[in-house]
Structures are given as structure tokens and as C-alpha cells.
Amino acid sequence: MDNKNNISSFVNSLDYFEQINLLITFFQADEGLSRKEAYSEALDKVSKEGFIEYKLKQAIKMGPTV
Numbered sequence: 001m002d003n004k005n006n007i008s009s010f011v012n013s014l015d016y017f018e019q020i021n022l023l024i025t026f027f028q029a030d031e032g033l034s035r036k037e038a039y040s041e042a043l044d045k046v047s048k049e050g051f052i053e054y055k056l057k058q059a060i061k062m063g064p065t066v
Contacts, residue, residue: 007053007060010056011053011056016046017044019052020047021042021051022056023041023045024038024042025053026056026059027041045062
């Protein structure tokens, strides 16, 4: 199974609330948003096709930030 399928399979295994929480974590880590701001952003983005996969792939492939 290739990396794209692994990521899609993982995201598809998450329920709605797990997807929201994953996005909240991304937005807090990447953009420094408060939990409330990140939650609002997650609600807006969770239904966008391929967005969670994109954010997860971005997080995995980013590498060291120091």
C-alpha cells in the first residue's frame, strides 16, 4: 500500500469528532491558534474533500523546524 493510501485509510478510519480534534491540533501547532479559534477553523475545513489528508501529509513530511 502506498503512502497516499495509508494516509487516506487512516483519515477514513476516524469518526467526525476525531477528525475535528486532529484538525484542531494541526491548527494550534501550525498557526498558533487558540483552541476556540482552531475549533472554528476545523468546523469550516472538516468537510472539504482531501483537506485532512493534505494537512496530515504536510505534517508528516515537514521535517525538523529547528
